[in-house]
Amino acid sequence: MRDAAMPGAWRHYRPSQAMIVVILTAIIFVTLSAALPGFLSVGNLFTLARGISILGILGLGMAVVVIGRGIDLSQIAILAVSAAIAVSLINAGLPEGPSLLIGLLIAVLAGILNGFLVSVIEIPPLFTTLASSLLLLGLTRALVVPHYQVFLEHSSDTLQALGGTVAGGLPVPVIVFAVCALLLHLFLSKTVLGHFIYAHGDNAEAARLAGIATRPLTMLEYGLSAAIGYVAGVVMVASTSLMHLQIAESTMIFDVILVVVLGGVSLVGGRGNVMSVIAGTLLIGVLLNAMTIMNLNIQVQNVIKGGVLLFAIVFDSYLHPRDDETAKQGD
Amino acid sequence: MRRLWYRISPQLLIGELLEKRWMEPAVPFLLMCAIFLAFVVAIPDYGSIQQLQQLMRSFPEQALVAMAMALSILSGGIDLSVGAVFAMANFIALYLAMVLELPVSVAFAGALAWGALIGAANGGLIAYAKTRPFLTTMVVLIVVRAFYELVTVAYATDLASAYVDNAAWDFVGIGDLLGVPVNMVCLLAVAFAAHFFLTRVKPGVHIMAVGSSRKAARHAGINVRLSLFLAYVLSGMLASFAGFLYAARQNSAGTDTGVGWEVNALAAAVVGGISLAGGRGSTSRALIGAAIIFLLINGLVQLGTHGSLTTASIGFLLLLAVGFNVKFVKHKSKILQKIYVSPTLVDFTPPPSIARDSGTVFAENDRLLDVEPIALGKIEGPEDVILDRNDNLYTVNRNGSIIRFLAPDYEIREEFARIGGRPLGLAMDKDENILACVAGMGVYGVRPDRSVFKVTDETTRSRFRLKDDSRLLLADDLDVAPDGRIFFSDASTRYDLADWALDGFEGRGNGRLVCHDPRSGKTSTVLKNLAFPNGVCVAHDGQSVYWVSTWLCRIYRYWIDGPRKGALEVLVDNLPGFPDNINRASDGTYWLALVGLRSPVYDLAMADPSFRVRMVKQIPPDEWLCPGINYGCVLKFNDKGEILESLWDPGATNHPTITSMREHKGYLYIGGLENNRIGRLPLPDADPGWTSWDSYYGDGTTPAAVTAPAPARKAG
Amino acid sequence: MRKLLTGAMGRTLAAALTAGAVALSAGSGQAADPRSELMDKFQAATEGKTIAWVPIWLGVLESEWTRVMKSNFEDHGINFVVRDPNFKSDIQLQAVSTLINEKPDILIVQNPTTTLLARELKRAMREGIKVIQVNMASNTLTDAYVGADVPRMGRMLAQEAIDTCGGGKGSGKVAILQGEATAAYSLDMTVAATELLESDASMSVVSSQPVNWDANKASEITTNVLQQNPDLCAILSVWGPQTAGAAQAVKNAGLQGKVNIFVASDGQPADCEMVEKGLYTKNLSYTADRQANQIVAAALALLQDDRPAGSAQYAFYTTNYWVSGPEDREYCFAASN
Incomplete structure (x- = not known):
């Protein structure tokens, strides 16, 4: 845990939000293991892990932006667009490596465009990313993917492996999530740039006055978010051989934000870390998996998930009361 | 043609438009109209x-x-x-x-x-x-x-x-x-x-x-x-x-x-x-x-349109519109600042010389050099001074108060009343209430019992003008006509007191002469589009009002009564300095303060509006070429418009920026907008018993007794 | 495109000449040739008329319909107007309402739900516009319906599932992937299939959920269903593209070949490819390209029908074909782009 990132309210032996979430997750986990037969089986745990790792990877990207006091509603759109373009290129006969690189490039460029609009033109991030996802989706559909979805017609084993499992049945997406989490953790806690992102989110004006180039930094944040999102996109393609642009219009982005915020990456910026994302992902994952085993349909699952989240939010605001007179918009 | 262009500058319109609060959503509103019109044309x-x-x-x-x-x-x-x-x-x-x-x-x-x-x-x-x-x-x-x-x-x-x-x-x-x-x-x-x-x-x-x-x-x-x-x-x-x-x-x-x-x-x-x-x-x-x-x-x-292109163009247009709007709202005040100042053309003829040996009536002398300072260091910015019948001296300061210095030695200072705003010109009405023009507020009065009352703070709004000018922005000086009407100048409807220099750069008729009639309680604009109307004084015969235009360096006469009622004439043109307050003198003439001196450079600048535009836009305010107001001079003129004499303080060591002077019982009291003192100058030739109040409201004879200032002392 | 244009122009020119010739010959009192008379009547009924088309969006299926209609109508000198609401039902309603005000001669719509356009279609017929509904009907009956016999498709899919899984040949567990819950196409097919399945004691429907035409959602739901029912025998899906997600989920669960996937398809190429790859077991294709030709036929018939709008209630049900391998490629149309 980064002590530097701890806000004052967390002192005095109060558990961090991530800790609360982890404890909550553990309680649910234990209860379910006892109550639901088959919940604790290795196969089920792996299914659980596979299901949430994409959400987790996306959450890592989102966390970077949110720590920098922004929000990226276009993450899923960028993911869909760049992955769909990469798949189209592979289908058109381009080798896999360059195709995937071009997809990454497009994702990063789109992220930088977001960062530019937010930091230089000064459009509120909520709106910027909302409108830019429309622009990206429309352009991609008009130029590259006319019918919203592309199938990966042929792929190498390497790419396929990304969506498969390694020996022992451990799904590869989980490994990808772990690697991403480790790298991001190192970046945020050990590098100067990582510290700058915290500074930027904590107080953008102070960061600027202290000499941090906040505009390029903002572009970096959004670029990172898009790039990590793209990794999730590639994993998605690897496991389903399909990219459907419609996911950009689903409520998935809200799930990502929830995962991030639940663990303690506050939308006011400068708070939380990779652990927070992992904690949030675990909670959501355990919940989803339990409900799947209980044979609930998607809608009921959403209702229950929402109920638990509301409880978590109220509980958190009870444990960590905030001064809403100094609270900032978007909090 | 050129004159006309500068007179009705479109810049003026845009500037005042941008100032409007309802201009904030202007970009979205225009965008909405444009989109609708575009589709009307296209479909x-x-x-x-x-x-x-x-x-x-x-x-x-x-x-x-x-x-x-x-x-x-x-x-x-x-x-x-x-x-x-x-x-x-x-x-x-x-x-x-x-x-x-x-x-x-x-x-x-x-x-x-x-x-x-x-x-x-x-x-x-x-x-x-x-x-x-x-x-x-x-x-x-x-x-x-x-x-x-x-x-x-x-x-x-x-x-x-x-x-x-x-x-x-x-x-x-x-x-x-x-x-x-x-x-x-x-x-x-x-x-x-x-x-x-x-x-x-x-x-x-x-x-x-x-x-x-x-x-x-x-x-x-x-x-x-x-x-x-x-x-x-x-x-x-x-x-x-x-x-x-x-x-x-x-x-x-x-x-x-x-x-x-x-x-x-x-x-x-x-x-x-x-x-x-x-x-x-x-x-x-x-x-x-x-x-x-x-x-x-x-x-x-x-x-x-294909659905994909609809989506893309909406995303694009929204970003464009909001980006533009964000920048517009952010920079609106900057744009406004850049284009608000809209100078007009002022053509001066060279002024009469003020050189000591020039032989003109304006020739520089040292008559204000030995002025006795009153209240030195006890007052800040006595723009105007006035004395009551008990010889107590009243003046204004920059904190919004009326300050009284008690006769006879004016050593005792007290805050007579607090109005707020920035009080400027003073006058006294028949009931010995002190009337004050207050910049940013209007015209207020103070009764002898120190209670403050509002005379007026608004006038008729001019039609066909975007800017709401019904409020008095810069009431400057006033005087009371025999029938009780109060005439006062509202120097600018576009700038407040702090920005007087910008109004000067415009040289435009932004001010007006306003009349308040206590009998009906109504206030109306008498003359408008005046270039910084400043001092106001009712003539000795009560038939006309003298007022000065500071930027045009002129004294005007406006008839308020008698056969020529309503007529306006230029009494004195081409003064060598910028005129300020006017007050009556005991010999039936008038005192006029010159707040600053014209210079050939500034005259030249006034003849070149585009130069002034560039100046305001391109260089910082402390480098601007401003009217020179660090020179002190008092003039005397008569009803025929003849300048009779001039009193100078050459180095302006004592009294720079003289904005007013008031004659009282053989002395001339001198005030200045930025000064830390009031000057008192004995006038050997003046009527030693003459007071301003008697000149206005007395029965014409010199009051015999100068009542002892003792009662006032008690108040102190 | 240019070729098409010149073609159309040439035809118009020819038509004008013919008309002139006819006028001349009529003037000279000679009896008209019955064959050219027929042509004249056809041209009088069709040329310069306007046909408006509002699909739900321009997906693969709709693009194919649009392509066929466009080429046919333009060939006959008919104005063809397309409005693309891009899957937004409120915008589709707006588009239809506006089109009714513009008074085309024929309005062709694809209903997202049975109720959304019902009232406007009535209004259109009152205003004298003949209305053709395509594939997805509404609660209002209009001059013509062109589309699949949806309940029959549902029964055919169900029968195939019974034949494969029922009577001890499989577990008898079936999952149904609906489209949109309130869309007639999805609703009718689901109801018919469910009825038939429930009539067979060896079958059980373990899940029947709408996936909103979305492959990702289908994948999510299928994963879910497979978790609970690893012995699932068949998946019935009302539409091809959405099923791709389900097929991938089955594949990821390692159940490819064990879970049969029967899909109602419009015959888009991707669906046939999925069958060829073995991801789908069988497609029931109603061949959108042939269906598009039926739409054109219906429109031409209505244009030549002198009766006012609302008097006819033609139905053109399309024939369904099973696609089970590369040999059935003819029942899929070629990709239009």
Whole structure:
């Protein structure tokens, strides 16, 4: 845990939000293991892990932006667009490596465009990313993917492996999530740039006055978010051989934000870390998996998930009361 | 031609336009008009009655949802659940009216109750459990949406086959009133009510106050929690009202109903220029924003555009519009600053020489060199001085007070009264009330018992002018006519006192001469478009008013009574300095203060407006070429317009910026806008018993007795 | 495109010449040739008329319909107007309402739900516009319906499932992937299939959920269903593209070949490819390209029908073909782009 990132309210032996979430997750986990037969089986745990790792990877990207006091509603759109373009290129006969690189490039460029609009033109991030996802989706559909979805017609084993499992049945997406989490953790806690992102989110004006180039930094944040999102996109393609642009219009982005915020990456910026994302992902994952085993349909699952989240939010605001007179918009 | 161009500069119009508060949503508003016009041109019959009706029928629901979102943003939060609440209200209304076949009123009540319920849940959590609005409403969105999907699937067969002929239902859905669709009428009514609520009704104003600053609202005694709660309840009800209208119009609860509407509503609010920080904006801006998005989509679809391009162009146009608007709002004040100053052409002829050996009446001398200072260091900025019949000296200071120095030695200083603003010119009326022109406030009076009263603070608003000039911005000097009318100058309607130099750079007729008639209580503008009218003095015969135009260096005479009533003439032209206050002298002539001296360079600048524009735009204010006001001079002139003598303080060591002088019992008292003293100069040739008050209101004979100042001393 | 244009122009020119010739010959009192008379009547009924078309969006299926209609109508000198609401039902309603005000001669719509356009379609017929509904009907009957016999498709899919899984040949567990819950196409097919399945004691429907035409959602739901029912025998899906997600989920669960996937398809190429790859077991194709030709035929028939709008209620049900391998490629149309 980064002590530097701890806000004052967390002192005095109060558990961090991530800790609360982890404890909550553990309680649910234990209860379910006892109550639901088959919940604790290795196969089920792996299914659980596979299901949430994409959400987790996306959450890592989102966390970077949110720590920098922004929000990226276009993450899923960028993911869909760049992955769909990469798949189209592979289908058109381009080798896999360059195709995937071009997809990454497009994702990063789109992220930088977001960062530019937010930091230089000064459009509120909520709106910027909302409108830019429309622009990206429309352009991609008009130029590259006319019918919203592309199938990966042929792929190498390497790419396929990304969506498969390694020996022992451990799904590869989980490994990808772990690697991403480790790298991001190192970046945020050990590098100067990582510290700058915290500074930027904590107080953008102070960061600027202290000499941090906040505009390029903002572009970096959004670029990172898009790039990590793209990794999730590639994993998605690897496991389903399909990219459907419609996911950009689903409520998935809200799930990502929830995962991030639940663990303690506050939308006011400068708070939380990779652990927070992992904690949030675990909670959501355990919940989803339990409900799947209980044979609930998607809608009921959403209702229950929402109920638990509301409880978590109220509980958190009870444990960590905030001064809403100094609270900032978007909090 | 050139003169005319500078006289009616379009810059003036733009500058004053930008100053208007309703210019803030100008960009979204113009964009909306432009989009509509573009489609009228591009699509045949787009502007036809039938088509307009169609547009009006399709628009209201989105607009209401946008208003719901706007309301929550204005309260300082956000309500992402509006789209889901809308969809669910749509279902509830449909179910009640179509499946259960209940009356429309029940469907309406059901939908609104639903909205209020969810609003109360949102508001309760956010206001009382202090949860975070973004997350809370997002989770509520997910839950309500899931719930909606559950019920629509469960009742899909019922809904798909339901088809009831219900006249009232159809009237809400497809009827119209006087050609305007019913739902549009509802929207207009709700929009008007919401605007009225947020700007005129206490709970509504409280919501705005809470949105602007929670802390300030609490300090003002507003129940912050209740206001927040109310905002979310109302937001939910607005969204569910939209759902009810939508149900009546569309008769359909599809899986895509309301999906992404919260996003559209958010976009509408931002495009309309509502600040996401809360408290800034209005419901009308949400309507403009919603209309922009609605018209764009509608028009593009009608043009037969492929769906992908519609999406792309909307994303692009929204970014462009908001980006431009963000920059416009941010830089508006800078643009305004750049173009507000609009100099006009002033052609001077070279002034008479003031050289010592020139032999002119203006020839420099040392007569003000040995002026005795009064109240040295005890006063700041005595713009004008006046003495009462007991010889007590009154003056003004920059803190907004009338200061009295007690006769006979003027050592005792006391604050006679506090008015506020920046008091400038003084006069005394028949009842010995002190009247003062107060910059930024108007004309005020102080009774001998020190109580302050307002004489006037407004005048008739000039027609055909964007800027509201009914308030007195820079009341400068005044005098009282024999019949009690008060004539005063309002030096500029475009700049306040601190920016007098900018008014000088314009050299434009921004000021006016105003008359207040105490008998009727009315104030009216007598002369307008005057270039910085400054000193005002009623002539000894009471038939005319002398006033000076500081930037044109002229003395005017305006007849207020007698055979020539209403006539205006230039009495003295081409003074060597910038004239300020005028006051009567004991010998039937007038004293005139010169606040500064003209210089050839400044005269040249006045003849070249574009030079002054460049100067104001390109160099910092402390480098500007300003009128030289660090020179002291007092002139004396008579009713014929002849300058009789001049008194100089060459180095301006004692009295720079002389703005006024007052003769009293053989002495001349000298005040200055920036000075730290009042000067007293004995006038050997003057009538030693003459007082200004007697000159105005006395019976013409010199008052015999100078009453002892003892009573006044007691007051000190 | 240019070739098409010149073709159309040439034809118009020819038509004008013919008309002139006819006028001349009529003037000279000679009896007209019955064959050219027929042509003249056809041209009088069709040329310069306007046909408006509002699909739900321009997906693969709709693009194919649009392509066929466009080429046919333009060939006959008919104005063809397309409005793309891009999957937004409120915008589709707007588009239809506006089109009714513009008074085309024929309005062709694809209904997203049974109720959304019902009232406007009635109004259109009152205004004298003949209305054709395509594939997805509404609660209002209009001049013509062109589309699949949806309940029959549902029964055919169900029968195939019974034949494969029922009577002890499989577990008898079937999952149904609906489209949109309130869309007639999805609703009718689901109801018919469910009825038939429930009539067979060896079959059980373990899940029947709408996936909103979305492959990702289908994948999610299928994963879910497979978790609970690893012995699932068949998946019935009302539409091809959405099923791709389900097929991938089955594949990821390692159940490819064990879970049979029967899909109602419009015959888009991707669906046939999925069958060829073995991801789908069988497609029931109603061949959108042939269906498009039926739409054209219906429109031409209505144009030549002198009766006012609303008097006819033609139905053109399309024939369904099973696609089970590369040899059935003819029942899929070629990709239009």
